[in-house]
Amino acid sequence: MFENLSILALQQYWWVIISILGAALVFLFFVQGGQTLLYTLAKNEDERTILVNTFGRKWEYTFTTLVTFGGAFFASFPLFYSTSFGGAFWVWILILFAFVLQAVSYEFRSKPNNFLGKKSFEVFLFINGALGTILTGAAVSTFFTGSLFSVNQSNLTLLTGNQMPTISRWETPFHGLEAALNVQNLCLGLAVFFLARVLAILYIQLNVDEEKIIQRTRKGLITNALPFLVFFLTFLTLLLLKDGFAYNAQKQVFMEPYKYLHNLLEMPLVLILFLSGVVLVLLGIIRSYFLQSKSGIWASGIGTFLTVFSLFLVAGFNHTSFYPSTFDLQSSLTIENASSSKYTLVAMSYVSLFVPVVLLYIIFVWRKMNAKKLTQAEINQESHAY
Amino acid sequence: MEFIDLSLINWSRAQFALTAMYHWLFVPLTLGIVFIIAIMETIYVKTGNEEWKKITKFWAKLFGINFAIGVATGIILEFEFGTNWSNYSWFVGDIFGAPLAIEGIMAFFLESTFVAVMFFGWNKVSKKTHLLATWLTAVGANLSALWILVANGWMQSPVGMQFNPDTARNEMINFWEVLFSPIAVNKFLHTITSGYVLASIFVIGVSSWFLLKKRDVLLAKKSIIIASIFGLGSSIFLAYTGDGSAYQVAQKQPMKLAAMEGLIEGRTGAGLVAIGLLKGGNDAKSRDNFVFKIELPKMLSILGYRKADAFVPGVEDLTKGNQEHGIMPAQEKIDRGRLAINALAEYRKAKQNNNKALADSSLAVLNQNFKYFGYGYLNDIDSIIPNIPMTFYSFRIMVGLGFYFIAFLLVFLFSALQDKLERRRILLKLGIISIPLAYIASQSGWIVAELGRQPWVIQDLLPTMAAVSHIDSSSVMITFVLFAIVFTTLLIAELKIMFRQIKNGPSH
Numbered sequence: 054m055f056e057n058l059s060i061l062a063l064q065q066y067w068w069v070i071i072s073i074l075g076a077a078l079v080f081l082f083f084v085q086g087g088q089t090l091l092y093t094l095a096k097n098e099d100e101r102t103i104l105v106n107t108f109g110r111k112w113e114y115t116f117t118t119l120v121t122f123g124g125a126f127f128a129s130f131p132l133f134y135s136t137s138f139g140g141a142f143w144v145w146i147l148i149l150f151a152f153v154l155q156a157v158s159y160e161f162r163s164k165p166n167n168f169l170g171k172k173s174f175e176v177f178l179f180i181n182g183a184l185g186t187i188l189t190g191a192a193v194s195t196f197f198t199g200s201l202f203s204v205n206q207s208n209l210t211l212l213t214g215n216q217m218p219t220i221s222r223w224e225t226p227f228h229g230l231e232a233a234l235n236v237q238n239l240c241l242g243l244a245v246f247f248l249a250r251v252l253a254i255l256y257i258q259l260n261v262d263e264e265k266i267i268q269r270t271r272k273g274l275i276t277n278a279l280p281f282l283v284f285f286l287t288f289l290t291l292l293l294l295k296d297g298f299a300y301n302a303q304k305q306v307f308m309e310p311y312k313y314l315h316n317l318l319e320m321p322l323v324l325i326l327f328l329s330g331v332v333l334v335l336l337g338i339i340r341s342y343f344l345q346s347k348s349g350i351w352a353s354g355i356g357t358f359l360t361v362f363s364l365f366l367v368a369g370f371n372h373t374s375f376y377p378s379t380f381d382l383q384s385s386l387t388i389e390n391a392s393s394s395k396y397t398l399v400a401m402s403y404v405s406l407f408v409p410v411v412l413l414y415i416i417f418v419w420r421k422m423n424a425k426k427l428t429q430a431e432i433n434q435e436s437h438a439y
Numbered sequence: 440m441e442f443i444d445l446s447l448i449n450w451s452r453a454q455f456a457l458t459a460m461y462h463w464l465f466v467p468l469t470l471g472i473v474f475i476i477a478i479m480e481t482i483y484v485k486t487g488n489e490e491w492k493k494i495t496k497f498w499a500k501l502f503g504i505n506f507a508i509g510v511a512t513g514i515i516l517e518f519e520f521g522t523n524w525s526n527y528s529w530f531v532g533d534i535f536g537a538p539l540a541i542e543g544i545m546a547f548f549l550e551s552t553f554v555a556v557m558f559f560g561w562n563k564v565s566k567k568t569h570l571l572a573t574w575l576t577a578v579g580a581n582l583s584a585l586w587i588l589v590a591n592g593w594m595q596s597p598v599g600m601q602f603n604p605d606t607a608r609n610e611m612i613n614f615w616e617v618l619f620s621p622i623a624v625n626k627f628l629h630t631i632t633s634g635y636v637l638a639s640i641f642v643i644g645v646s647s648w649f650l651l652k653k654r655d656v657l658l659a660k661k662s663i664i665i666a667s668i669f670g671l672g673s674s675i676f677l678a679y680t681g682d683g684s685a686y687q688v689a690q691k692q693p694m695k696l697a698a699m700e701g702l703i704e705g706r707t708g709a710g711l712v713a714i715g716l717l718k719g720g721n722d723a724k725s726r727d728n729f730v731f732k733i734e735l736p737k738m739l740s741i742l743g744y745r746k747a748d749a750f751v752p753g754v755e756d757l758t759k760g761n762q763e764h765g766i767m768p769a770q771e772k773i774d775r776g777r778l779a780i781n782a783l784a785e786y787r788k789a790k791q792n793n794n795k796a797l798a799d800s801s802l803a804v805l806n807q808n809f810k811y812f813g814y815g816y817l818n819d820i821d822s823i824i825p826n827i828p829m830t831f832y833s834f835r836i837m838v839g840l841g842f843y844f845i846a847f848l849l850v851f852l853f854s855a856l857q858d859k860l861e862r863r864r865i866l867l868k869l870g871i872i873s874i875p876l877a878y879i880a881s882q883s884g885w886i887v888a889e890l891g892r893q894p895w896v897i898q899d900l901l902p903t904m905a906a907v908s909h910i911d912s913s914s915v916m917i918t919f920v921l922f923a924i925v926f927t928t929l930l931i932a933e934l935k936i937m938f939r940q941i942k943n944g945p946s947h
Contacts, residue, residue, distance in 0.1 A: 110559055113551035116510065121543030123517055128540035131532025131608075138518060139525025139908035146918055149518055150925070156511030157929055160504055166939035168932035206607035209530070209905075210784035212777060212815065215443045219909040220529050220607070228910060393533045394603070394610040404541050411548045418552050418572075421564055436496050437503060437558040 055402040063398040064388040065370070067129035070405055072365030074122040075193070079245060079361045080354050081115040082189075083256045084108045086249030088155070088182030091175055094257070094269045099429055101175070102163065102438070107261055107427050108253070109159040109439040114415070116156060128401050132204065132391035133376050136221035140202045141192065141229025148188045155181035159439045183246065190245030192229075194238040196368040197292055197313065199379035201225045204386070224380040237295075240288040247281035248334075252357060255341055255350035262426035271342065278338045293317075298377035298385055306374050306385045316367045323363045323370070330359030447912035448904050451523045454919045456889070458515045460882055461926045465509035465933075467881050470584055470631055471638025471673075472502050473577040477570075478665055484570045494658050496561075497945035498642065501937060503558055508933045512926060523915065527896050527906035534600050534611045535590050542586035550579030584634075585627050592623030594897050595888070596691040602809055604786050604802060609900070622687045626888075629680035632673045633884060636844055637877040639670025640870075643851055645941055647870030650861055655944050660855060667852035674845045681841060682742060688891075689743030692898060694757050694823060695891035698830040700739060702753040703728055705761060709751040710734030711742060714835070723827045724754060754827070758820045769820035776815025779808035813900040822902075825893040833886040840880035847873055 055063065087108040095101040127134040138145050154177035161167045162174035201224040211218045225231050232238045254270045254277065261267065297312020309315070317324045333356025341349030369375035374385035392398065425431070432438050476498050483491035517539060521528050528535075556564060556572035564572070593599075599616030600609045611617060643666050646659035688696045696702075701717055702709065703726050715732030717723045740749040750764050760768030782804035789797035817823065851870065854860045860867065894902040 110555055113510075113555060116514070117543065117547045117551045120514060120517060120547055121540070123521075124536065124539035124541075124543040127521070127528065127532055128536030131528055131536050134521045134532060134536065135525040135528035138521025139523070139528065139910070142522050142908065142910050142914060145518060145522055149515055149522075150921070152514050153511045153925060153929075156514070157507050157932070160507035161932055161936060164504065164936045164940070165943075166935045168935045169928070206529075207784065207787050209526070209607045210780050210787070212780055217443055217907075217909060218816065218905050219526050219907070221525055222909040226911070228914065393536065394606075396614075397533050397537055397611045400611065400614045401537055401540060404537075404544060407544055411544060415548065415552050418556055421568075422555060422559065424563065431562075434562065435559060436561065437500065 055399045058399075058402075060392075060395045060398070061389065063395060063402060064129075064392045066402060066405075067125075067392065067398060068365070068369045068375070068388045070408075071122070071125055071129065072362050072369070074118060074125055075365050076358045076360075076362035078115065078118045078122055078189075079248070080252070080357045081111070081118055082186050082245065082249040083252035083350075083354075084112050084115045085155075085182040085185045086246075086251070086253035087256065088178035089246075089250060090253055090273065091178065094254075094266055094273055096265070096269075100263065100266055102432060103261060103263055103266065103427060103429060104257070105159065105162060105175075105178070105439045106432050107257060110422060112155060112159055116152060119152065129393055129398065130386070130388070130391045131393060132221070133386050136202055136204060136386060136391075137192075137200075137376060139219075139221055140223030141195070141200060141232065142223070143227070144188055144192050144229035144232060147184060148192070151181040151184040151188070154178075155185070162439055182249070186246040186249045187242040189242075191232050191238040191242035193245075194235070194241035194288070195232050196365075196375055196377075197295070197297070198232075198235050198237050199298065199377040199385075200229075201231065201380040202378050202384060203381045204378070204384040237288055237291045240284045240291070244281055244284035244288055247277050247284065248357065250277040251281055251338060252350065252353060255337055255353050258341060258347045259350050260423055260426055262428045267347075271345075274338065274342050278342075298374035298382070300372050300374060300385075300387055300389075304387070304390065306377070306382045306387075308382075312373065313367055316371045316373060319371055320366065323366045326359050327363035327367075330356045330361075330363060332356065334360060443904055444912050445904075447910070447915060448907055450912050450915040450919055451907050452903060454523060454915055454922060455516075455519060457919060458512065458519060458922055458926070459889075460885065461922075461930070462509065462512040462516055463882060463885055464878065464930070465505050465512060466584070467634035467637040468505050468641055469502065469509050469580055470634030471636070471669075472498060472505070472641065473573070473580055474635065475638060475642055475662075475666055475669055476502060477573045477577045478669065479662075480570050480573050484566050490657060491661070493945050494661055497658065498662070499557060500940055501645075504933060504936050504940065506554065508929055511929065515922070523908050523910075524896065524906045525908040527901060529608055530901055530906070531594075531597075531600075531609050531897055533608055534593060534597075534617060537611065537614070538586040538590040538593075538617075542583050546579050546583035546586060548579075550576055550583060553579065581631055584631050588627040588630055589618055589620075589623045591888075592620055592626040593617055594895075595626070595892060596620060596622040596687070597897050597900060602805075602812070604783055604805060605790070607783065607787075621683075622691060625680055625683040625687055629677065629684050630884075632677040632680060633881055635673035636670050636677055636841075636848075637881055639666040639673065639848065640844065640873050640877040642666035643670070643848075644870045644872075644874035647860075647867040648941065649944070651864065651867050651871075653861075655946075656861070658945055660858075660860065663851060663855045663860065667848050667855060671845070671848040671852055674841070674848055678841060678845065681838070685742050686745070689751070692892055693752050694754070695825065695830070695887075696743060697752065697754045697757060698825045698827045698891050699834040699887060700751075701728055701827055701831045702739075702751060703755055705751055705753040705756040705764070707740070707750045708737045708748045709739040709743075710736045711738035712831075712835075715831075717828050717831055719828075723831075724824065726755075728827075754824055758823065769814070769823050772811045772814040773817050773820070775808040775811040776813060776817070778815075779805050779812045780815040782808070811899065813895065813897065813902050813905070816902050816905045817894070822894055825891050830887055830891040833883040833890070837880050837883040837887060840876055840883075844873075844877070844880070 095104050158174040158177040204221050208220050209218050254274050293314040296308045296310050299309035300306045333352045337349035337353025340346040369388050374387045376386035378384040480495045553572040553575040598620045599613035601612050603610045646662045649655045649659035712732045716730040737747045756766050758769045782801045786801035896906040
């Protein structure tokens with residue numbers, strides 16, 4: 054089946070899968086958003102415990118999606134994996150540290166004799182929520198703004214004078230931290246941070262049955278939705294007006310004015326997905342704030358997925374370099390020059406057929422576990438609580 | 440930083456060793472105890488006896504604490520391949536990335552989805568659905584081990600791939616050969632069963648403490664019976680796969696076998712050193728390298744080659760060569776490796792200049808010598824020798840404890856079946872002491888596997904010095920210290936929580 058596809062079709066198929074995983078990850082960042090709201094929406098220990106248990110039952114999904122996102126990138130576009138992770142070293146290390154802290158914090162937080170105390174683990178959760186979202190957003194933004202690196206496969210043959218035979222090299226000693234100096238990167242990082250908090254609030258409204266917390270979410274919604282809109286719209290404006298990294302039939306990378314605007318206009322389906330996504334995100338917020346609807350998470354969640362999914366397609370499709378180099382344009386990574394071989398993409402494509410099965414059992418379990426809203430009474434009854 | 444920095448390589452290796460060893464402190468318990476829990480829960484569902492539910496929940500609580508920190512330490516490893524070993528990620532990403540992605544899609548989601556049901560689903564789903572979730576968590580955890588161990592097995596013995604000079608990387612040509620390579624299959628079975636044995640000893644040790652304290656006696660006795668049956672079967676299979684591992688090492692990584700045995704000069708009908716003390720320092724590599732040793736005659740030849748009189752090459756045969764037994768000197772391999780690398784450089788230049796004739800002739804030289812590609816990066820023949828004392832002693836610790844565990848589990852099983860456990864207080868104390876021994880054996884196994892194959896990241900194809908990322912050593916030094924602090928802190932927290940949960944017992 055997949056064997057009959059061209060290598061380009063397979064590369065596009067895998068870029069779609071990467072985009073799906075990226076979009077799912079940003080949606081699931083509602084867990085991270087919730088972790089930054091523990092002291093804003095909860096005013097006492099019991100309320101905090103409810104919030105921790107609300108998000109604690111979903112943290113594995115975000116974590117697993119992040120790991121799968123990394124694994125899928127490694128398998129399908131290994132040159133990105135080696136260039137970005139080995140180059141933007143500090144950004145990825147900080148993200149990883151944030152996730153290490155998260156993984157133990159839920160389980161250890163309320164356990165007796167936990168060495169660091171409950172509050173330390175709550176601070177860890179906050180660090181994960183803030184750093185995880187901002188840095189991931191900023192890292193993804195470099196898909197559009199570029200980074201200072203070079204790639205030369207011939208470096209592998211360097212044998213004289215003890216030279217390092219490294220193929221991908223980061224051409225600044227800051228190893229990824231320099232991305233923080235770019236306004237557009239910062240805007241997307243902060244937009245993702247506030248979006249995660251908005252989604253967390255909407256998730257609480259649907260899944261928690263504690264009136265005082267719900268009341269506080271109404272104010273919290275607007276104080277997070279407004280900065281989200283400001284940062285997202287700034288990012289979007291800069292994106293649509295900037296020159297983009299295009300490549301021609303000879304695989305030569307060049308700067309094209311308004312490239313990302315052109316991508317949206319030249320791929321109408323992506324434009325429709327993007328606009329639908331933005332509208333749905335806003336719809337969820339508006340319905341929750343003005344109509345006191347408790348199901349805003351569905352519209353905003355689906356909207357988030359569609360928006361991020363279409364942004365990934367804008368970054369990688371239509372002859373666009375998805376990981377551009379501002380140091381050496383011709384080192385820029387495209388879905389065509391950074392991918393695995395056809396054989397590996399075909400083999401992996403068969404594995405991807407498991408994804409619908411995975412989605413089915415996740416939906417089944419999610420529905421079962423979220424059938425009733427979480428209350429203090431339920432936490433008291435549970436033998437396992439965070 | 441354009442030149443090879445030895446401290447960068449050493450810090451990068453140290454960091455990977457640190458994070459991998461921390462991760463492996465938690466994974467084996469997860470792999471094994473989840474099956475023990477699943478068996479206990481199955482008995483609960485079958486019998487409806489609430490005591491079994493209580494037992495299941497108690498061990499599940501310990502599993503949950505251990506699971507979380509295992510996950511925390513695991514994420515680093517996946518991304519370290521990129522952050523610290525970027526050249527490796529490109530050179531073999533086409534093959535190595537696939538198992539990692541499959542691990543995420545097929546195993547991690549299964550594990551993370553159903554572990555939530557296992558913890559929080561007691562009042563939300565039916566008994567049978569909960570039981571299914573527990574079994575699926577067990578399968579998911581073990582499936583994730585499968586894929587990463589396939590990847591590791593492939594690094595020990597690369598198969599199912601071909602080097603592509605245009606992309607300067609190895610590309611997969613046979614997925615099934617990668618998945619079912621004898622080393623990968625054996626490594627998977629040996630590693631997961633070592634986890635089952637460790638978990639069984641953990642359950643027995645904790646239960647022994649309850650019996651010594653004369654509390655939660657029913658839980659302790661029932662747990663010991665389940666764990667000793669599960670552990671005994673696993674430990675016998677572990678010995679069987681251990682033999683398979685040694686055989687594979689002899690075929691594919693003879694230098695590792697020589698280091699495991701401290702064998703400097705090769706011999707026909709070589710004996711297996713049962714107990715031995717190596718001389719210190721460089722004398723470990725000299726011909727007369729033992730202070731004393733007790734050998735089992737001809738056993739090494741039998742284990743490694745299935746023939747009593749087979750020749751087992753030693754360190755000197757593998758470095759200096761042995762014409763009689765057809766072993767090429769390491770210097771010739773280095774020269775051939777350099778030929779291969781230079782041919783690749785020539786090929787790439789010729790392709791750029793559209794010089795087809797030169798490209799073809801360079802490609803022929805490359806293909807002829809590619810088998811030794813990684814040797815081309817090495818400067819001297821001694822660099823192919825791993826740390827002999829570490830490999831030698833780690834191997835003995837692992838094997839010695841492995842046989843001890845078989846006896847230990849057998850004695851516990853018989854004592855439990857005869858209902859004499861409470862009277863055998865020394866045995867119960869041994870049960871507690873054996874918990875750290877299981878961890879020591881488990882870590883020793885990885886030291887043999889990984890330290891014993893130095894300097895290779897990928898056997899014969901890529902040494903560590905050619906695989907590292909282009910970063911400065913101070914960055915890696917900082918992250919090493921950070922990981923050491925964070926992981927040690929979390930380990931202390933984990934142990935304190937575990938001890939308290941055990942002290943509180945199932946009724947708390």
